[in-house]
Amino acid sequence: MKQFARLFSLASAVALVAALALPSAGLAEKTRLGFSGGPEGGTFQYFSNGIASRLSKMIDNVEVSNMASAGSVENVRRVNSGEADFGIAYSGDTFLARNGRLTNDTNQYPNVHAMAFLYGAPAHLIVLEKSGISAVADLAGKRVAVGGAGSGAAAAAQRYFGALGLWDKMKVEYIGYSKAAAAIGDGLIDAMWVFAGFPNSSVIQAAASNKIKILDTYDAGVAGGAFEQYPFYAPLTIPAGTYSGVDYDVKSFQDSALWVAGKHVSDDNVYDALANIYTKEGLSYMIKVKSTAKAMSVDGALVGIVTPVHSGAQKFWKEKGLSISDAQMGK
Numbered sequence: 001m002k003q004f005a006r007l008f009s010l011a012s013a014v015a016l017v018a019a020l021a022l023p024s025a026g027l028a029e030k031t032r033l034g035f036s037g038g039p040e041g042g043t044f045q046y047f048s049n050g051i052a053s054r055l056s057k058m059i060d061n062v063e064v065s066n067m068a069s070a071g072s073v074e075n076v077r078r079v080n081s082g083e084a085d086f087g088i089a090y091s092g093d094t095f096l097a098r099n100g101r102l103t104n105d106t107n108q109y110p111n112v113h114a115m116a117f118l119y120g121a122p123a124h125l126i127v128l129e130k131s132g133i134s135a136v137a138d139l140a141g142k143r144v145a146v147g148g149a150g151s152g153a154a155a156a157a158q159r160y161f162g163a164l165g166l167w168d169k170m171k172v173e174y175i176g177y178s179k180a181a182a183a184i185g186d187g188l189i190d191a192m193w194v195f196a197g198f199p200n201s202s203v204i205q206a207a208a209s210n211k212i213k214i215l216d217t218y219d220a221g222v223a224g225g226a227f228e229q230y231p232f233y234a235p236l237t238i239p240a241g242t243y244s245g246v247d248y249d250v251k252s253f254q255d256s257a258l259w260v261a262g263k264h265v266s267d268d269n270v271y272d273a274l275a276n277i278y279t280k281e282g283l284s285y286m287i288k289v290k291s292t293a294k295a296m297s298v299d300g301a302l303v304g305i306v307t308p309v310h311s312g313a314q315k316f317w318k319e320k321g322l323s324i325s326d327a328q329m330g331k
Contacts, residue, residue, distance in 0.1 A: 029061070031269065036067045036075040036084035039148050041178035041205075043196040043292055044071060044088045044257070047118060050289030051086075051259070051277060058276050062269070072152020073102065079262045080109040086265070086273070087112075090121060090152045090195075091256040091304045092159075092232045098307055103158050111263040113310035114328070115270060116278070116317075117303045119295035120254040122236045123156065124194040124203055129211035129245075131190060136220040140169040142190035145180035153177075153195035156255065160217070164224035177202035185209045197257065197292035198242050207244040214238065218251040227253065232306060256304025263310070270312030278320075302328060 035052040038044025045068070052064040067084055069075055075087035076097045089112065096102050097109040127133040133142065139161075147153030154174060161167040173180075173189055180192040181202040194200050206212055218235055227233050238250040261270050276282055278298055286293035298320050302309070308330035309317070318324065 031062045033062065033064045033085040033265070033269065034067050034083070035064050036069045036078045036087040038069055038071045038075075038088065039151065039176040039178075040068070041176065041181075041202045042071065043119070043121070043200065043290060044069070044075075046290040047257075047259075047286075047293070048086075048088055050286055050293075051273075054282065054285055055273055055276060059272055062272070070148040070150035071154075073097070073155050074150040075152075075260070076109050076112050079260055080111045082111075082262055082264050085262055085269075086115075087260050088118065088257055089260050090156070091258055091306060092230060093152050093155060093255075094258060094260065094307050095232055103155055112260050113263055113308050113313070114305045115259040115261050115274060115310055115313045116301045117296075117305060118257045118259055119197045119292045120234075120236060120304070121152075121196050121257045122198060122238060122252045122254040123160065123217045124196070124198070124200065124238070124250075124252070125191060125215040125217050126184065126194065126203060126206055126212050127191045127215065128184065129213050131213075133191065133215070134213075136164065136166070136215055136217060139166055139191055141171070143171040143173055143188070145173045145175045145183060145189045145192045147174070147180075147193065147195065148176045149174040151176075152255075153193060156195045157193045159230055160221060160226050163226035163229050164220060178205070181206040184212075195255070197290075197295070198238055199291070203243055207246070211245055212243070214243070214246050214250045216251045218253050221253055232256075232304075234304075258305060261310045261313070265310070265312070267310075267312030267315065270310050271316050274313060274316045278316075298322075 035048045037048025049066040052066040055064045072089045072093045075089045078084035079087040100106045100108040146157035183189045184192050233253045236252050236254040240248050306327050309328040314324055
């Protein structure tokens with residue numbers, strides 16, 4: 001009997017260990033999602049990290065991890081392939097990618113669907129006050145940092161300067177914003193291009209150590225026909241006083257930064273993510289993460305979107321009373 005009792009006790013212990021090793025029937029398996037953001041110092045990274053952190057904290061059984069990225073174009077490719085679930089991408093890059101018109105890339109990326117407008121991203125073209133550069137045309141032969149390779153900033157720079165006939169005349173440097181801000185002060189580059197919401201931390205960094213100028217990119221773009229080729233860009237003014245020493249309005253243009261999701265992401269995950277962020281509390285939280293998030297709103301959530309909206313997002317925005325255009329429906 002003692003031997004039988006020992007065997008029974010041993011069998012019970014094994015069964016208990018096995019039971020503990022199995023997931024509880026009452027607990028749902030955690031959904032893990034990747035959010036592809038941007039380079040260090042860029043607005044994308046603030047937004048992706050902020051959204052990922054809040055969703056992980058606020059939504060049960062969902063964990064969203066922030067992923068560093070070169071930026072918009074890389075995010076489009078990652079989300080399209082399923083390497084990332086969420087991302088931030090410019091409306092222009094999303095449109096061109098879906099239609100096989102990215103620079104040096106005729107592949108089509110049809111699995112990237114918009115969720116919401118986040119903010120307008122204007123072009124900043126920064127030079128030193130002492131550089132002698134006063135207009136966009138003066139950049140011929142100059143060293144210009146345009147953002148990391150594969151970034152939306154670099155893609156926008158190639159489109160813009162290409163339309164003006166300057167791209168092949170400049171000495172293009174593919175370096176990120178933070179490194180460019182240091183490099184311009186050290187005299188390693190002549191100009192830095194930043195395509196991000198304002199105020200941008202890297203432009204603040206450059207202005208803190210140097211007397212800078214921000215060039216008018218809008219009038220030059222009109223004269224060069226850039227906006228006829230790329231109609232998703234819109235005029236914008238960077239107000240005087242946004243950056244130290246820049247006490248004048250700067251005429252520029254912007255693309256729309258969008259929160260995007262892969263077609264493979266479930267409607268529920270997309271719906272729940274929007275339902276958490278686009279609340280009074282969620283939007284207040286985002287403004288604390290980055291003041292650029294003041295542009296986020298329910299009423300303006302579909303502004304600047306010219307490509308299909310994820311079906312989970314369509315459901316959410318329709319419930320909020322927004323109309324979905326044919327282009328946003330994918331028709």
